[in-house]
Amino acid sequence: xxxxxxxxxxxxxxxxxxxxxxxxxxxxxxxxxxxxxxxxxxxxxxxxxxxxxxxxxxxxxxxxxxxxxxxxxxxxxxxxxxxxxxxxxxxxxxxxxxxxxxxxxxxxxxxxxxxxxxxxxxxxxxxxxxxxxxxxxxxxxxxxxxxxxxxxxxxxxxxxxxxxxxxxxxxxxxxxxxxxxxxxxxxxxxxxxxxxxxxxxxxxxxxxxxxxxxxxxxxxxxxxxxxxxxxxxxxxxxxxxxxxxxxxxxxxxxxxxxxxxxxxxxxxxxxxxxxxxxxxxxxxxxxxxxxxxxxxxxxxxxxxxxxxxxxxxxxxxxxxxxxxxxxxxxxxxxxxxxxxxxxxxxxxxxxxxxxxxxxxxxxxxxxxxxxxxxxxxxxxxxxxxxxxxxxxxxxxxxxxxxxxxxxxxxxxxxxxxx
Amino acid sequence: xxxxxxxxxxxxxxxxxxxxxxxxxxxxxxxxxxxxxxxxxxxxxxxxxxxxxxxxxxxxxxxxxxxxxxxxxxxxxxxxxxxxxxxxxxxxxxxxxxxxxxxxxxxxxxxxxxxxxxxxxxxxxxxxxxxxxxxxxxxxxxxxxxxxxxxxxxxxxxxxxxxxxxxxxxxxxxxxxxxxxxxxxxxxxxxxxxxxxxxxxxxxxxxxxxxxxxxxxxxxxxxxxxxxxxxxxxxxxxxxxxxxxxxxxxxxxxxxxxxxxxxxxxxxxxxxxxxxxxxxxxxxxxxxxxxxxxxxxxxxxxxxxxxxxxxxxxxxxxxxxxxxxxxxxxxxxxxxxxxxxxxxxxxxxxxxxxxxxxxxxxxxxxxxxxxxxxxxxxxxxxxxxxxxxxxxxxxxxxxxxxxxxxxxxxxxxxxxxx
Numbered sequence: 001x002x003x004x005x006x007x008x009x010x011x012x013x014x015x016x017x018x019x020x021x022x023x024x025x026x027x028x029x030x031x032x033x034x035x036x037x038x039x040x041x042x043x044x045x046x047x048x049x050x051x052x053x054x055x056x057x058x059x060x061x062x063x064x065x066x067x068x069x070x071x072x073x074x075x076x077x078x079x080x081x082x083x084x085x086x087x088x089x090x091x092x093x094x095x096x097x098x099x100x101x102x103x104x105x106x107x108x109x110x111x112x113x114x115x116x117x118x119x120x121x122x123x124x125x126x127x128x129x130x131x132x133x134x135x136x137x138x139x140x141x142x143x144x145x146x147x148x149x150x151x152x153x154x155x156x157x158x159x160x161x162x163x164x165x166x167x168x169x170x171x172x173x174x175x176x177x178x179x180x181x182x183x184x185x186x187x188x189x190x191x192x193x194x195x196x197x198x199x200x201x202x203x204x205x206x207x208x209x210x211x212x213x214x215x216x217x218x219x220x221x222x223x224x225x226x227x228x229x230x231x232x233x234x235x236x237x238x239x240x241x242x243x244x245x246x247x248x249x250x251x252x253x254x255x256x257x258x259x260x261x262x263x264x265x266x267x268x269x270x271x272x273x274x275x276x277x278x279x280x281x282x283x284x285x286x287x288x289x290x291x292x293x294x295x296x297x298x299x300x301x302x303x304x305x306x307x308x309x310x311x312x313x314x315x316x317x318x319x320x321x322x323x324x325x326x327x328x329x330x331x332x333x334x335x336x337x338x339x340x341x342x343x344x345x346x347x348x349x350x351x352x353x354x355x356x357x358x359x360x361x362x363x364x365x366x367x368x369x370x371x372x373x374x375x376x377x378x379x380x381x382x383x384x385x386x387x388x389x390x391x392x393x394x395x396x397x398x399x400x401x402x403x404x405x406x407x408x409x410x411x412x413x414x415x416x417x418x
Numbered sequence: 419x420x421x422x423x424x425x426x427x428x429x430x431x432x433x434x435x436x437x438x439x440x441x442x443x444x445x446x447x448x449x450x451x452x453x454x455x456x457x458x459x460x461x462x463x464x465x466x467x468x469x470x471x472x473x474x475x476x477x478x479x480x481x482x483x484x485x486x487x488x489x490x491x492x493x494x495x496x497x498x499x500x501x502x503x504x505x506x507x508x509x510x511x512x513x514x515x516x517x518x519x520x521x522x523x524x525x526x527x528x529x530x531x532x533x534x535x536x537x538x539x540x541x542x543x544x545x546x547x548x549x550x551x552x553x554x555x556x557x558x559x560x561x562x563x564x565x566x567x568x569x570x571x572x573x574x575x576x577x578x579x580x581x582x583x584x585x586x587x588x589x590x591x592x593x594x595x596x597x598x599x600x601x602x603x604x605x606x607x608x609x610x611x612x613x614x615x616x617x618x619x620x621x622x623x624x625x626x627x628x629x630x631x632x633x634x635x636x637x638x639x640x641x642x643x644x645x646x647x648x649x650x651x652x653x654x655x656x657x658x659x660x661x662x663x664x665x666x667x668x669x670x671x672x673x674x675x676x677x678x679x680x681x682x683x684x685x686x687x688x689x690x691x692x693x694x695x696x697x698x699x700x701x702x703x704x705x706x707x708x709x710x711x712x713x714x715x716x717x718x719x720x721x722x723x724x725x726x727x728x729x730x731x732x733x734x735x736x737x738x739x740x741x742x743x744x745x746x747x748x749x750x751x752x753x754x755x756x757x758x759x760x761x762x763x764x765x766x767x768x769x770x771x772x773x774x775x776x777x778x779x780x781x782x783x784x785x786x787x788x789x790x791x792x793x794x795x796x797x798x799x800x801x802x803x804x805x806x807x808x809x810x811x812x813x814x815x816x817x818x819x820x821x822x823x824x825x826x827x828x829x830x831x832x833x834x835x836x
Contacts, residue, residue, distance in 0.1 A: 013454040015445025016631050016642070020436050027433025036431040038466075039459040048456075213434050224434070279704075279725070285711025286697075286704025289725040293703025294815060296779055298727055304735055305725025307697070307707040313722040313765070347731070361714055397712060 004060045005039040008068040049080035057141035067151030069134040071113040082121035089119040131158040179228040182239035186223045191253045199249040263291040269415045270301045278304040278347030280339035282356040288404040304347035318342040336376035344378045352378040359399045373403040377410040422478040423457040426486040467498035475562035485569030487552040489531040500539035507537040549576040597646040600657035604641045609671045617667040681709040687833045696722040696765030698757035700774040706822040722765040736760040754794035762796045770796040777817045791821040795828040
């Protein structure tokens with residue numbers, strides 16, 4: 001089955017907007033088992049859009065367009081479809097009534113601009129759009145089903161879920177030779193993307209019909225698999241066999257087998273165990289605390305935090321002695337441990353976490369050059385873990401983010417979360 | 419002048435990668451005065467890529483491709499170009515020597531995979547790629563200059579800067595009828611995008627040749643203008659006239675007229691005035707501190723921070739009285755002021771900033787429902803500013819981000835930064 005995308009809009013060709021609608025739709029289609037055959041982006045120019053629709057409709061089973069359905073004169077997609085089909089634009093009484101009703105709610109009157117949105121290609125199927133004013137239009141051109149979606153993300157997603165994906169899915173289901181699929185997403189921390197790929201490199205050979213994809217969301221790495229087979233049960237069995245191999249290879253570097261980000265996994269692991277934590281952050285400047293408090297109920301878990309970027313703050317706020325700093329350096333295992341233990345003691349929490357490091361570009365010494373970070377985690381049991389991280393030549397913001405994630409990952413390992 | 423883009427790669431059609439390379443190149447071309455005429459995305463399939471190159475080259479002046487130049491069997495763009503041109507692939511001795519030298523550095527030997535990258539279409543121009551192993555290839559097809567870029571962002575950007583943009587720019591300069599351009603970017607905080615557009619709505623009518631574009635990077639809003647005229651001096655005069663109108667309309671909601679984000683503007687304003695600050699953050703959980711410490715030299719400015727998410731932390735860490743909290747509520751003007759003043763006093767800084775609010779989805783009361791945030795800024799002069807923000811129905815992460823930016827913006831206004 002051949003599905004193509006056509007996106008319209010000058011803003012997609014002058015760099016002012018990055019199109020993420022299509023990637024979302026492509027991912028949803030991929031879950032149905034469809035890989036989009038081609039995507040084209042053209043400007044707001046009537047003959048160009050009409051020619052593209054005609055050309056694509058001659059070869060595709062489905063054409064989904066995005067953009068150009070608003071009320072302004074450069075919204076041209078419906079008219080282009082009419083041209084491609086060789087029909088005229090006609091006013092649709094139902095759409096007009098719906099737009100008038102919406103406008104009345106806001107005490108506004110029907111204008112020429114709105115009238116544009118009530119005109120549709122003669123013979124087109126007109127479907128309700130509860131996310132905006134322009135109707136959703138579909139029309140058969142030869143053997144190709146053309147489906148027009150607005151570019152506004154909320155409307156695009158809403159109408160795609162309501163009318164585009166179900167119809168393409170139904171066409172697939174009607175095909176007895178179509179494959180069945182099972183999916184798995186595994187998210188890792190602490191393994192390079194290349195090593196993750198290497199660890200599972202023989203999976204596609206071992207399981208014919210298995211596709212493996214990876215994505216980096218630094219410092220997380222995500223592994224996605226799609227198992228395809230003649231029946232759903234076979235596809236799921238293949239997925240489970242692949243899951244076992246992946247778990248064996250990647251072990252506790254896997255922090256989740258769903259789509260939660262690491263900070264959420266850590267937050268929920270602590271919350272579910274009624275564990276609490278306090279942070280003392282130097283180079284991360286509050287980032288670890290901000291990541292952990294991104295979830296409702298954060299006050300149950302993060303009891304306190306100190307941003308001790310300066311030496312003075314480390315002494316004044318948490319009582320780390322000037323002598324300890326002078327002896328070992330402000331970026332050292334000893335200072336990280338002192339900060340973590342004092343944070344835990346002062347806030348009376350299960351865990352105390354600390355970060356101290358040279359995020360760059362300045363700072364550093366021979367022993368601990370720029371890019372060196374110490375992360376410490378003190379537990380109420382008395383054990384304190386220290387990790388020395390090295391990010392040579394890495395930009396400041398990535399060092400900081402890497403360090404904040406390292407602290408959260410230590411918490412995950414300590415709390416036994418996954 | 420007609421410039422088209424062709425991106426290759428299955429990963430761009432199954433939703434696993436969002437292409438941001440093209441948007442970057444389109445924006446750079448737009449600054450030269452060029453709007454890309456069409457962009458096409460096709461899978462790793464040799465006949466499809468070759469057909470697309472042939473079709474586009476028949477009508478465009480420049481075709482820039484992206485992707486498909488690596489060492490794996492699904493890297494097919496160079497071969498597709500050879501097919502489109504009707505020539506064979508030949509090994510390039512210079513490229514082979516360069517790849518062998520690079521491999522020798524890493525103690526690896528030349529393999530069949532690398533050999534692929536040393537093969538180029540016969541007659542193509544081969545340019546050095548100091549960002550990776552595959553050479554940069556350009557070739558004239560009819561009157562169209564075809565330029566092949568790798569999909570890896572670092573190589574894509576590097577080679578585009580080195581060989582693609584200069585050549586397209588040179589072709590433009592050779593055209594005596596080409597327009598001249600002047601650009602302006604203005605970044606705002608505290609104004610809705612729609613209101614920003616409305617404020618400058620008559621600019622394009624008043625200055626024929628002026629284009630206005632907007633972009634939201636919540637909670638910032640960016641306004642970009644491009645003035646075009648027959649001479650550079652006229653274009654710049656138009657830009658300056660437009661700048662005066664924009665400044666008059668948007669006033670101190672403009673925080674910069676360059677491309678710095680708000681946190682950087684605030685950081686630099688404080689640093690340049692040798693002013694210091696300490697934060698006490700409740701619902702933002704360290705986000706304001708993390709934003710302000712994203713810049714080298716942060717310790718000169720942010721002297722200390724407290725994450726006081728819980729009531730207990732507000733009392734224990736900063737000595738806010740239980741009575742004050744009981745009397746006014748933990749989310750109140752009074753508690754925000756107390757936190758800001760105590761942060762300033764304890765850290766002995768020029769400013770003390772505080773945030774307390776209901777980020778949701780839980781919490782809130784009749785007087786201050788979910789989405790209410792108080793932001794306070796205490797100055798060493800004694801004056802304390804309090805702002806009450808209301809984000810009804812807004813998701814938690816946007817409330818938090820909005821609140822952290824509101825605090826930074828108060829700092830900007832107090833320090834007189836822009």
